[in-house]
Amino acid sequence: MTDKIDSEQGQSASDKSTQTVDLDNNDNTSAEGSNSSNSKADKSALTVAISKNTKILALFAIACTLAVSLVSELTKDRIKIQEQQQLLRTLHSIIEPSRYDNDIANDCIMVSAPALGSDNVKTAYIARKTGQVVAVAMTSTAPRGYNGNIDFIMAINIDGTVSGVRVLKHQETPGLGDKIEIKKNDWINSFTGKKILSDDDSRWAVSKDNGMFDQFTGATITPRAVVKGVKDTLNYFTKNKAMLLTRPNACSDIATKSIPPINEAANE
């Protein structure tokens, strides 16, 4: 912050010098004088003022941009680490870290399918142990929440059972629908270990619809949407497993050297 203020003040000092040069209207030797002060008479005061103000404004814009880009440059790596750690934390909460030994954050495929709830390209992270795929963590969307889309990530074991689900982003009603967050309620853990038996497994519904998942008091639409989303994603995975797992790694290029080893974040 202090860097910024200093540079700002330095900038202001240089502003002052340009300004006085312009005001004196002398033969100026400054590089910027070409458009304002050489011809004294035929330039109206307005033009002078406009060009002076433009220059000052431009200098401030440059100074501010410089300051912001400096801070951005300084914090870039740190922000990347933070995001990566956040991702790893989420992944670790749905796949036991001991179950895989690869760099999961940098081993992923891009998937785009209508079954995954939206047209956006989804990322699926692949957990491997000694090269063998153990589980896949797919990001997906449950489209019909009470208040728009619910983005979630779910880990599916290679045998088709659910390893864990976490909601990433939602706008459900605080206090009612937001119980799908692990912070508020452990309902989301009720998916763990569940398996889909057939394409149209009727147990995959909330208990109000004769399914095996509870709904919340005062909120049925939200859990219904999540159950449907998880079911669709699971269905999609089991059907396309072979095709998905042969895709080349799409994340390896993004890998940076500054990322700490996975087990550092694992003690969360």
Add this chain to the structure above:
Amino acid sequence: MSNEIAPQSSNGTDVTDSLDEQAIALATAKAELKAEYKELAVQGLWKNNPGLVQLLGLCPLLAVTSTVTNALGLGLATLLVLVCSNVTVSAIRHWVPKEIRIPIFVLIIAAFVTCVQLLMNAFTYGIYQSLGIFLPLIVTNCAIIGRAEAYASKNPIKQSAFDGLMMGLGFAIILLLLGAIREILGQGTLFDGANLLFGEWASVLRIEVMQLDSQFLLAILPPGAFIAMGILIALKNAIDNHISAKKVVDTEKVIERVRVNFDS
């Protein structure tokens, strides 16, 4: 907060009678400066509080105060931006032509907000995520450009910094109060999620004030913020009225009330 009200009536500077002229001049200057700082504090924290009186920056004020932690995060960010922008604006006030001062102030404020946003993203990732859009929206908080225009662009750096500090504190206190009220009523806790702001050790700050079977929705949702805000403003006005009523007891001043009736 109530102890901030008391000193405003005792601005007396005539204690320097017996000293010689130079000392008097020096002392008055000092006293004036002191009085100005005191006035700034009173203005920022109470009389002209950005949250309660100016009602500026209501959008973040109402949106993020669902927990104390969020309120503290936004309060600190706003405070930092306010002090930095006031200092910068004050430092450059002689070099900025008045025609283009507003765009320059906006540039400066936007630059500071972006820097704060980047820093919070880097160092307090959790709170950065829970503040969401309201962090960059500090740019549009009228309290900041208001102070830059009304005070910092006309006054020396030190006073401007102090003004920014007091205004920011006044805003942060209101944020914290609202956050505390809403969090206690809504979730029955205080400092829930403080670890997002301060790191893991802060999890111990979480206080379970009362056990609620279900959350009190109204307090968490935006209408609850409006209601709590209204009550806070009413409370402030009531205290002000009480003070002025006490003052006029001697002078027997009659307060005239006008009531608008539809049938009259």
